[in-house]
Amino acid sequence: MGIKASPTAVLQYGDHGGAVGYLVGEENRGLEYMFIMMNAARFAVGVQGIAIAERAYQKAVQYARDRVQSRPVDGSLNAAAPIIHHPDVKRMLMTMRATVEGCRAMSAVAAAAYDAAHHHPDADVRKQNATFYEFMVPLVKGYSTEMSLEVTSLGVQVHGGMGFIEETGAAQYYRDAKILTIYEGTTAIQANDLVGRKTARDGGNTAKAIAAQIAGTEAELRASGSAHAVAVAQRLAAAREAFVDVVDFIAANTRANPNAAFAGSVPYLMLAGNLMAGWQMGRALLVAEREAAAGRDVPFMQAKISTARFYADHILSRAPGVRDAIVEGHAGVTEMAVEAF
Ligand SMILES: Cc1cc2nc3c(=O)[nH]c(=O)nc-3n(C[C@H](O)[C@H](O)[C@H](O)COP(=O)(O)OP(=O)(O)OC[C@H]3O[C@@H](n4cnc5c(N)ncnc54)[C@H](O)[C@@H]3O)c2cc1C
Structure with a gap:
């Protein structure tokens, strides 16, 4: 990025020992x-x-x-x-x-x-x-x-x-x-970043562009036709749809009903992370199937395929439940009065 300390913008502080502060880069971009x-x-x-x-x-x-x-x-x-x-x-x-x-x-x-x-x-x-x-x-x-x-x-x-x-x-x-x-x-601070700067600010456009790429991987998995690939495609589709529902909910509510949106911030982060990791496992499965069919490093490739299938059935499958908690369960977080704790 090439940010430099500017010798023309040296700030002198008179307090105590007279430490010198240097402006790094341009003003107001700190x-x-x-x-x-x-x-x-x-x-x-x-x-x-x-x-x-x-x-x-x-x-x-x-x-x-x-x-x-x-x-x-x-x-x-x-x-x-x-x-x-x-x-x-x-x-x-x-x-x-x-x-x-x-x-x-x-x-x-x-x-x-x-x-x-x-x-x-x-x-x-x-x-x-x-x-x-x-x-x-x-x-x-x-x-x-x-x-x-x-x-x-x-x-x-x-x-x-x-x-x-x-x-x-x-x-x-x-x-x-x-x-x-x-x-x-903390995880909540990452989630605030995900909700505010990464999702609500562009109306969910970046998130949905990624979801479209995931749909492309699902099509490749279905086209591959193996039982494992088709099963992973189904789980991936369910998780992607859950993600898109949540993105819509976050984009619609971050300003209009911030308590509802932020009640789901960490669950949204967990759903999104789960989906992104599961997507990569789906892509890995496609490569592993091709490599195994070519006879290359077969035990490693078979283990990768089994692991991708496991991820889809046991971990990616959590995503729709998380969607329900965020979109339908936010009142369960917000309605309890602070005094009631
Ligand atoms: C071993 C160790 C090493 C560290 N090293 C460094 C270091 O090298 N440099 C450095 O600068 N700092 C360092 N830290 C500090 C560390 O970054 C902070 O502890 C951390 O950012 C959390 O801040 P906090 O402790 O003030 O917790 P708090 O901000 O008080 O958070 C307490 C809880 O409230 C939640 N919370 C707070 N604000 C919000 C919000 N707006 N929305 C939702 N939830 C919220 C948090 O998620 C957390 O669950 C270190 C800490 C530890 C324990």
Whole structure:
């Protein structure tokens, strides 16, 4: 961006020790400049959440392979088995894995948009990417860090009692993840940014342009024709429609009925983050199907396809319920008098 401290605009402060203040860049653009730093910091904290969640996942997998407890429910073994064989432990591990992969893909797509926003030769493409990146920053920060809490909490759960006591290190990940939803702006502050600057200000146009791109991915998934791809397309469509309903609600109410709109701000952020991550999982599934069909890295590609399907059925499927809470449930937040708490 090339912001420089101007030697012609040195402000002298006489108070106390006579510290010198330098004007950085142009007058009255300080807030805009500050957001260059803040966006970078917020993006980095989002990536921190993904990193700690990945570590918690790796540790949980290792423990689930080692820890022997209870016979398998399907009777396949007449003795206690490593807990990774129990369906609920697999569900927890899949939730951790799918969440991490979805958030990581979302952050990589946002990072690529940042690069294109600065280096693409076409000015229109630069502008489109800048707008997309700006929309994504509160999601990478807010959704990835909130989800890192779910993932690290599941990491403790996979370890059972051994997870709760500090010896294994699983609880330390959970504790360390908690700061991520607080510093560089709490989740609610990310959500305020998403509602105000990123959605209401342009009447929901950016959000709906992204929704149109997601509809394009759904069409590709349906055209691919595999059972997994068609199932993911259905979940993606339901989540996208829920998102568009919420965007309309936010655009219509942020000024007219701000308490109602902001009652749903964090749920909206969570729905949007879930959708963006799920969209990338759908795109990953398409690539993985092509690569597997070509015989390249087949076990990795099959695992990616299974993980994308899991994400759609178990995580993306939360989106319509969140839509209902925001659009139909806002009075449940606002009607309780402050004195009644
Ligand atoms: C370990 C640690 C390291 C830190 N490092 C730094 C650092 O290096 N540099 C730095 O500048 N700061 C740092 N901070 C400060 C951190 O950024 C703040 O704690 C954070 O921004 C939250 O502000 P607060 O603590 O004043 O909470 P508050 O603003 O009091 O928030 C309390 C609660 O109210 C909610 N809330 C507040 N306002 C709104 C609103 N308008 N709408 C909806 N909800 C709202 C919040 O979401 C939160 O749930 C650090 C904090 C910690 C704990």
